[in-house]
Amino acid sequence: MSTRHSLLLGLVLLALLALIPADLTNLGIPYPGLKRYGTYILTLWLVTAIAAMGVNLIVGYAGQETLAQAAFLGIGAYLTAIAGKHGVPFGLCFIGSGIVAFIVGIALGFPALRVQKHYLAFVTLAFSVLAWLVFRNEAEITGGVMGVRDIARPIVFGFKLRNAVHFYWFVLAIAAVLTFALWWILQSPWGRAFTALRENPLRAESLGVDVRLYTLLAFALGSAYGGMAGSLYAPLVEFIDPSPFALGPSLLFMLMVVVGGSGTFFGPFVGAGVAVLLPEWLRAWENYYLMIYAVAVMVLMALFPGGLVGLVAFFTRKRSRL
Amino acid sequence: MTDLLQLLIAGLATGAIYALAAIGFTLLWQTSQTINFAQGEFVMLPAFFALIAMNWFHIPLPIALVLAVLASMLLLGAVFRYAVVGPLLGRGVLPLVISTLALSVLMKESVKEFVSAQAESFPTLVPDLVIHFAGLSVSIAQLGMLVISLAAIGLLQWFLGGTRTGRQMQATAQNPTVARILGVPVERMILYTFLINAALAAIASILISPIYLAKFSNGETLGLIAFVAAIVGGFNQVRGAIAGGLLVGVLDNLAAAYVSTAYRQAIPLILLVLIILFRPQGLLGRKEERAV
Numbered sequence: 001m002s003t004r005h006s007l008l009l010g011l012v013l014l015a016l017l018a019l020i021p022a023d024l025t026n027l028g029i030p031y032p033g034l035k036r037y038g039t040y041i042l043t044l045w046l047v048t049a050i051a052a053m054g055v056n057l058i059v060g061y062a063g064q065e066t067l068a069q070a071a072f073l074g075i076g077a078y079l080t081a082i083a084g085k086h087g088v089p090f091g092l093c094f095i096g097s098g099i100v101a102f103i104v105g106i107a108l109g110f111p112a113l114r115v116q117k118h119y120l121a122f123v124t125l126a127f128s129v130l131a132w133l134v135f136r137n138e139a140e141i142t143g144g145v146m147g148v149r150d151i152a153r154p155i156v157f158g159f160k161l162r163n164a165v166h167f168y169w170f171v172l173a174i175a176a177v178l179t180f181a182l183w184w185i186l187q188s189p190w191g192r193a194f195t196a197l198r199e200n201p202l203r204a205e206s207l208g209v210d211v212r213l214y215t216l217l218a219f220a221l222g223s224a225y226g227g228m229a230g231s232l233y234a235p236l237v238e239f240i241d242p243s244p245f246a247l248g249p250s251l252l253f254m255l256m257v258v259v260g261g262s263g264t265f266f267g268p269f270v271g272a273g274v275a276v277l278l279p280e281w282l283r284a285w286e287n288y289y290l291m292i293y294a295v296a297v298m299v300l301m302a303l304f305p306g307g308l309v310g311l312v313a314f315f316t317r318k319r320s321r322l
Numbered sequence: 323m324t325d326l327l328q329l330l331i332a333g334l335a336t337g338a339i340y341a342l343a344a345i346g347f348t349l350l351w352q353t354s355q356t357i358n359f360a361q362g363e364f365v366m367l368p369a370f371f372a373l374i375a376m377n378w379f380h381i382p383l384p385i386a387l388v389l390a391v392l393a394s395m396l397l398l399g400a401v402f403r404y405a406v407v408g409p410l411l412g413r414g415v416l417p418l419v420i421s422t423l424a425l426s427v428l429m430k431e432s433v434k435e436f437v438s439a440q441a442e443s444f445p446t447l448v449p450d451l452v453i454h455f456a457g458l459s460v461s462i463a464q465l466g467m468l469v470i471s472l473a474a475i476g477l478l479q480w481f482l483g484g485t486r487t488g489r490q491m492q493a494t495a496q497n498p499t500v501a502r503i504l505g506v507p508v509e510r511m512i513l514y515t516f517l518i519n520a521a522l523a524a525i526a527s528i529l530i531s532p533i534y535l536a537k538f539s540n541g542e543t544l545g546l547i548a549f550v551a552a553i554v555g556g557f558n559q560v561r562g563a564i565a566g567g568l569l570v571g572v573l574d575n576l577a578a579a580y581v582s583t584a585y586r587q588a589i590p591l592i593l594l595v596l597i598i599l600f601r602p603q604g605l606l607g608r609k610e611e612r613a614v
Contacts, residue, residue: 059416063416065416065419111595111598111599112598114602115598115602118357118415119598119602121357121419122549122553122594122598123594123595123598125546125549126550126591126592126594126595129546129587129588129591130588130591130592133584133585133587133588136584137584137585247542247546248542251359251423251426251427252427254419254420254423255420255423255424255427258416258417258420262416287435288435290427290428290431291427291428291431291432291435293424293427294424294425294427294428294431295424295428297420297421297423297424298406298421298424298425298428301409301410301417301420301421301424302409302410302421303409305413305417
């Protein structure tokens, strides 16, 4: 697909996504849009997808494992919630969340990537638990297990985003900008170096790619996406406590990216959809959902390591060959 | 001073159990490049096998424990080897990481849903008496734990170093290609590693459940500790895992006594980060070579 085609496709998808929750009856189209809860779930999907895009950059493009994305989400969420209570405008909180997560990412990645490949997994694992302990124990700052309540929705250019659909559009706009930014990075020479890295790190190194620097930047950038997603998560749910930022959710982020298809551009959106939207439809199976999900992941890994996007690509390719 | 000694003994007792879990972890890594993220759940589950045997089928404790070890060798050893790891061998580390992560979720959720969502008490093998000796109060249960796990470790060390099969397993771990050329049945050796890992996990489970109670979520902490112990000691060395397990156990107990209980969990993790910073190959490990 040419650059212009991908951009066009992106804009069409964006317009469709913007229309999903909107009430179109005033325009003469008999589509009532989504209820408040539906809009909330759709927004949650976008926020999850932003964080999953970060994981995909780290796992799918830089070939590393991160087990701390939920912790970075937590950093962004707590920073936004607490700074917001002290009157810091949302824009600053959002950018600050990204920057803080980026810096923490550098601080974690620098020592870990000095060693061997899988040590980043171990360091992020430790960090994930440590961050959760801090969220839980430093009750004076984070509210401990009681959490932070009544987090305000942001005010953008004097416009309050109380309405669920308005907030959804706001998150969609940010998600679009972040998606475009990642796409732009990945198709720049800088991004191609990532792919070279994943395919054959030693060869990439011998061709002059500074492996450590690139991997480190990919990890920090992916973590920054986590921080920014967290910054959107706090005003979305309006109440945060330590549990969504524990180790378990971080592991689920890994699973969701691989289920969607790691290293594919739309994989994180599909994976986040499976993790956020599907449980809502399968409410009746709530107790078994995680079990079925886990078995599905194992089967998918054994048969189609390319994830769902890889699966679709496999079938379309087969058909075009016939 | 006596406090410190008592803490040391308690630490060594839990540490020896951590070592059991960590040894299996390094064995799997050595022979099949499997980083088993479900290792904690492997230690959580066998206790429930025993509880099921006792509560549902009214089988007496000693037989239930033997059944638990056998069941875990079958399910967590052979079935895990062929159904989960088998299809993914040779595809790199990431698919195995993801698959074992999913397996850990499956095991946790299944126990929660089908067996028990609460912490279940678990009968102890050794009576919980306290003996007083030279001003020390030592619990028999702790000594028993220490003796049983050290015996299991000793037996394993003898097996790996002193028998033909054990040496073939070591050869497989060091260089599967050369081992195969020399006539070692590599496939069978890999299966043995998985069986040994499952048996060690079952022993650890039986020993630790009387103290921590049997609960579906136990694997989270246990897995993390086995992980830390393996890396601290040296990811590619069985004796590294033993040293790492004992060290983490002692540190854990000292931290609970002298540092805040709120941050007790943080101590092994800080140790992990320090090791990665200053001695990444682990205390007793050797550096791994890379190949193009």
